[in-house]
Amino acid sequence: MTKPHARTTARRAGALAAALVVGATGLTACSDESGKPTLNWYVNPDGVDTLTALAESCSTDDYDIEIQLLPSGATDQRTQLARRLAAEDSSTDLMSLDPVFVAEFANADWLERLPDEAASAATDDDVLEGAAETVTWDDGVYAFPQWANTQVLWFRKSLAEAAGLDMTQPVTWEQVIDAAADNGGTVGVQANKYEAYVVWINALIQGAGGQVISDNEAGKDAKIEIDSDAGREAAAVIEKLAGSEAAQADLTTSNEGTSLGQMFGGPGEFMVNWTFVYQNYKGLIESGDITEEEFADLGWARYPATVEGEESKPPIGGIDIGVGAYSKHPDFALEAAACVTSAEAQVDLAVNEGLMPSRTSAYESPELAEAYPADLLDLFSQSVDSGGPRPKSAYYATISAAIQSVWHAPTSVDPDQTPEESAAFLREVLDGKALL
Amino acid sequence: MTTTVVAPRTERQQKPEVSDRAKAETRLGQKLVAPAIVLMLVVTAFPMLRALYLSLFNYSLTAPEDREFVGLSNYATALTDPLFWKTTGVTVLYMLVTVGVELVIGFVFAMVMHRVIFARGVIRTSILIPYGIITVVSGFAWQFAFSFQNGFVNGWLPFLDTDFNWFGDTTPAVIAIMVSEIWKTTPFMSLLLLAGLAQVSEDMIEAAKVDGATWWQRLWKVVLPNMRAAIMVAVLFRALDAYRIFDNIFVMTAGAVNTESISFLTYRQTIEQFQLGIGSALSVLLFLSVLVIAWLIVKLFKVDLASARQEG
Numbered sequence: 001m002t003k004p005h006a007r008t009t010a011r012r013a014g015a016l017a018a019a020l021v022v023g024a025t026g027l028t029a030c031s032d033e034s035g036k037p038t039l040n041w042y043v044n045p046d047g048v049d050t051l052t053a054l055a056e057s058c059s060t061d062d063y064d065i066e067i068q069l070l071p072s073g074a075t076d077q078r079t080q081l082a083r084r085l086a087a088e089d090s091s092t093d094l095m096s097l098d099p100v101f102v103a104e105f106a107n108a109d110w111l112e113r114l115p116d117e118a119a120s121a122a123t124d125d126d127v128l129e130g131a132a133e134t135v136t137w138d139d140g141v142y143a144f145p146q147w148a149n150t151q152v153l154w155f156r157k158s159l160a161e162a163a164g165l166d167m168t169q170p171v172t173w174e175q176v177i178d179a180a181a182d183n184g185g186t187v188g189v190q191a192n193k194y195e196a197y198v199v200w201i202n203a204l205i206q207g208a209g210g211q212v213i214s215d216n217e218a219g220k221d222a223k224i225e226i227d228s229d230a231g232r233e234a235a236a237v238i239e240k241l242a243g244s245e246a247a248q249a250d251l252t253t254s255n256e257g258t259s260l261g262q263m264f265g266g267p268g269e270f271m272v273n274w275t276f277v278y279q280n281y282k283g284l285i286e287s288g289d290i291t292e293e294e295f296a297d298l299g300w301a302r303y304p305a306t307v308e309g310e311e312s313k314p315p316i317g318g319i320d321i322g323v324g325a326y327s328k329h330p331d332f333a334l335e336a337a338a339c340v341t342s343a344e345a346q347v348d349l350a351v352n353e354g355l356m357p358s359r360t361s362a363y364e365s366p367e368l369a370e371a372y373p374a375d376l377l378d379l380f381s382q383s384v385d386s387g388g389p390r391p392k393s394a395y396y397a398t399i400s401a402a403i404q405s406v407w408h409a410p411t412s413v414d415p416d417q418t419p420e421e422s423a424a425f426l427r428e429v430l431d432g433k434a435l436l
Numbered sequence: 437m438t439t440t441v442v443a444p445r446t447e448r449q450q451k452p453e454v455s456d457r458a459k460a461e462t463r464l465g466q467k468l469v470a471p472a473i474v475l476m477l478v479v480t481a482f483p484m485l486r487a488l489y490l491s492l493f494n495y496s497l498t499a500p501e502d503r504e505f506v507g508l509s510n511y512a513t514a515l516t517d518p519l520f521w522k523t524t525g526v527t528v529l530y531m532l533v534t535v536g537v538e539l540v541i542g543f544v545f546a547m548v549m550h551r552v553i554f555a556r557g558v559i560r561t562s563i564l565i566p567y568g569i570i571t572v573v574s575g576f577a578w579q580f581a582f583s584f585q586n587g588f589v590n591g592w593l594p595f596l597d598t599d600f601n602w603f604g605d606t607t608p609a610v611i612a613i614m615v616s617e618i619w620k621t622t623p624f625m626s627l628l629l630l631a632g633l634a635q636v637s638e639d640m641i642e643a644a645k646v647d648g649a650t651w652w653q654r655l656w657k658v659v660l661p662n663m664r665a666a667i668m669v670a671v672l673f674r675a676l677d678a679y680r681i682f683d684n685i686f687v688m689t690a691g692a693v694n695t696e697s698i699s700f701l702t703y704r705q706t707i708e709q710f711q712l713g714i715g716s717a718l719s720v721l722l723f724l725s726v727l728v729i730a731w732l733i734v735k736l737f738k739v740d741l742a743s744a745r746q747e748g
Contacts, residue, residue: 079708086497086710108498193692249584249599252693258585394498398709409604409693432494435517435701435718436709 037329038064039336041094042081044319045072046276047353051340054348058339063332065094065340074098074195078397085110085324092324093333094340097143098195099134099320100390100400106142107219107394112323112330114141118338126343130316130384131358137392138217142322144341145358147349149274149317150303150383151203156268157299159185170312173204173237173304176270180246187246188259188271191238193408196256198390198400199315200272201407204234206313206388207306212403213426216393220430224423226403231419233306238413252409264294272303274317275380278372279354300376303383313388318358356380401436402426484723491717497710510717519701520718524725527697529610531678531729534617538674539667541618542625549626550633567623575687578616579603582688606694613695616684621677625670632666633659668737675733676726698722 043051048067055065070077078101084092085105097105105111114122119141123132131145153176160167163179180187190196202212210230213222225231241247248269250258260280262269271277281298284290303314321341323333339345343365346357351371357363363381372380393399406422407413428434491510495503514520549560566574581587582602590596602608636659644654660667682699689695691704702722706715 075708082497082710083707086500104498193690250601250604252604253601253689261585401704401709411604432711432714433513435514435519435714436704 036061036063037332038066039093039327039329039333040068040091041065041096041336041340042068042070042092043096044070044074044077044098046319047349047355050348050352054340054345058336058345060335063329063336065336070096074100075397078104081105082108082110085326088326089324090326090328093327093329094337095322095324096146096319097322099131099316099318100195100392100396102135102143102320102322103137103216103392104394104396105322106137106140110325111142112325112327112334114144114323114334118144118334121338122341126359126361128358128360128381128384130387130389131318133389134316134318134392135320143320144322144337146319146321146341147346147355148358148384149319149356150380150387151199151272151274151315151317152379152383153270153272153301153304154263154277155270155299155301156185156263157297159183159268159270160299162267167299167301170302171304172308173306174240174308176304177237177241177244177246180270181244184267185246186248186259186262186269187241187244188248188254188262188269188273189241189251190255190259190273191251191408191410192253192255193404194255195400197408197410198403199317201234201238201403202390203303203313203315203388204237204306205230207303207310208233209307209310210234211391213391213393213399216391219394222391222393222395222430224426226426227419227423230306231423232415235407235413235415235418237306238407238410239415242411242413252411263298264290268297275356276354278376300379302379311386314383314386316384316387316389319355356384358384395430398429398436399426402429405436487716487719490712491714491720493713495711495713497712506713510714511721513714514717514721520698520721522694523696523698523701526610526694527679527681527699530614530617530681530697531675534614534621534678534681535671535674537614537618538622538625539671542622542670543629545622545626546629546633549630563626564623566620567627569620571620571683572687574620575616575684578612578619578684579688582612582615603689604693609689609693609695613681613684613688616688617678617681620684621674625674628670628673629663629666632663632670635666636662664737668733671737672730672733675729679726679729680722698725 041051041055048069052067055067059065070080077096077098081092081095081097081101082105085108102111106113113119122135122141122144127145128148130150131148135141135143135145153171155167157167160179162183163185165171165175165179177187179185189200191200205212205226208230210225210228210233212224212226214225215221215223242251248254248259248262256273259269259271259273260277263271263281278298278300281290281295285292285295303312305312321337323330323337327333341358343357343359343362346359346362347365347367349355350357350362351367357368360381362368363377368377390396391399402425403422406425407418412418425434429436492505492507493503494506494510545563549556549563552559569577582589584590584599584601589602590598590600600608602612640658640662641654644658649657680699681697682703685691685695685697685700686703691700696704698718699722702715702718705711705718709715
């Protein structure tokens with residue numbers, strides 16, 4: 001009675017074994033031992049078309065560069081890369097890194113430290129200061145800045161006009177929120193429980209002259225500064241927006257994409273968002289989603305100030321290219337990293353994908369001048385140059401998650417409690433005394 | 437069919453007159469099974485023991501050389517942390533509500549599948565379709581459904597604003613996650629219950645009918661008591677699954693607005709924060725709580741697992 005059953009099992013086992021054999025052969029086929037080596041470049045899925053073209057044009061007679069896609073969220077990108085590197089994966093040759101993770105990766109010895117020549121080339125005078133700052137750690141250079149991201153205040157000119165707000169002068173968050181609320185508009189931010197919410201909080205705190213932590217090199221023992229007047233000013237802005245008519249309905253789950261659609265519907269919005277916005281809306285004219293007139297109504301200004309009279313600190317993002325410490329071909333990988341971060345490569349990324357350069361010379365190229373209005377290019381490069389990076393720490397991921405945990409949801413932020421609570425929680429988490 | 441590996445051995449101890457041939461067959465059987473057992477030990481027992489071992493260390497993947505032995509202090513940290521108890525509470529809520537609702541709906545579906553006389557195959561298949569869909573996919577589908585920008589749920593519920601954000605607050609977000617979970621796994625429940633329904637002898641139902649029992653009485657006095665073992669198995673399987681809920685939360689809220697479960701908390705310590713020590717301690721605690729739940733359910737239904745198996 002059990003025989004037919006046993007036979008099926010045997011057949012299944014046979015099929016499984018066959019599958020394993022086929023799978024194993026498939027795997028070995030990937031690593032071409034004899035021919036020229038293939039460098040794997042793990043990229044975040046922004047501007048993949050241009051990155052693919054770059055990978056092709058930077059491949060040489062010695063090696064080929066192949067693109068491998070990472071997940072779309074910064075946290076997930078870090079997780080995937082870190083798991084590979086912690087296992088000493090020799091197939092991770094090049095990687096696109098969010099600047100905030102350079103310190104952590106460098107500290108864990110997962111990144112190849114650039115040799116002096118490459119290091120000075122990667123951070124020479126041509127590179128904007130905000131971007132060059134992101135690739136250094138512990139007196140060494142660990143990556144090549146590829147593109148530099150920053151946030152500016154995007155707005156509907158008609159909405160600002162209706163509110164009587166002079167956008168040629170620096171504006172504060174308070175003015176922007178009131179202007180939107182009084183005229184039926186909204187204010188778009190990123191306040192879901194994810195990395196970009198920390199970007200906003202950090203920019204608000206730095207805009208008030210404060211910072212999240214100091215003495216960053218001390219690692220876990222860094223000084224926590226979030227419970228300060230600047231922290232309270234930042235919390236007050238979030239509280240004001242959350243309680244205002246100008247808050248978008250999905251404030252607590254908002255991300256870079258959710259507020260894009262609010263710009264041209266109804267009275268419009270003020271929105272802090274990254275540089276890709278311009279190319280994004282421009283592309284919508286061709287597809288017929290917005291008209292030329294609507295696009296002409298799109299304005300831009302420097303990131304809003306947290307406190308009146310104090311200069312704002314626009315967030316800095318972007319991508320740095322690191323070389324894996326366990327790569328079999330570190331020399332080729334360094335060469336390839338320099339190639340994909342060259343000024344020409346940066347111009348391509350900016351013109352095709354809206355990802356702005358980290359090199360001054362790229363901003364001055366004729367292609368960029370054709371693709372972007374001159375004042376917008378100025379605004380971008382000034383913002384990157386004078387922006388405020390997120391804390392550089394080997395424990396950044398922990399710090400970020402701890403802040404998200406206390407400051408989310410934005411509707412529950414209270415200037416009298418949230419900064420204090422988050423400082424205490426961050427201390428406990430860094431000391432390993434609390435779960436995150 | 438019902439002979440198990442354990443049964444012949446006990447028989448052999450009671451009756452020593454086992455033939456040489458039977459002994460040889462047993463030995464051959466053991467040899468044939470051995471590779472599978474070794475494989476099982478390698479892929480299941482090793483990681484479990486390793487987790488147990490790692491849970492005694494303060495160990496971050498980004499600073500492997502700083503690893504230090506801390507004894508049981510990871511357990512102490514976890515058990516005294518309010519976050520641990522909050523997520524445990526949320527997890528128990530997920531489990532109780534989803535299993536409760538699934539039991540009722542699943543039973544109705546099982547009755548339909550059992551009694552339906554026309555288009556049997558089509559009806560059974562369509563009831564089972566959600567279970568064939570990957571949880572992550574169903575999570576995304578329901579996330580879109582509940583989204584106020586492009587979903588339909590707000591439009592269907594007249595008492596809600598069209599821009600009501602389901603994922604903006606704990607209660608609605610938990611409801612949305614539960615709906616997705618229930619939609620996806622009710623078919624599994626009904627499948628297990630259908631097996632139980634099929635066991636209930638028609639003669640008994642017939643006899644109850646002759647004695648004048650109403651439909652309701654037959655259900656409560658004949659059908660349900662006779663499928664107690666099947667109900668227990670269904671509840672046990674689903675409760676253990678539901679207690680480890682992860683995918684829907686990960687997709688729909690990523691743990692925001694206090695929707696995270698104990699699995700999600702464990703995931704964040706281990707995978708996102710690379711804190712292998714405390715993460716392992718949490719997974720050991722998760723394992724222990726699953727054992728407790730299994731024990732409670734078996735006690736609650738007063739069913740002997742072995743006898744439940746023999747009925748099948």
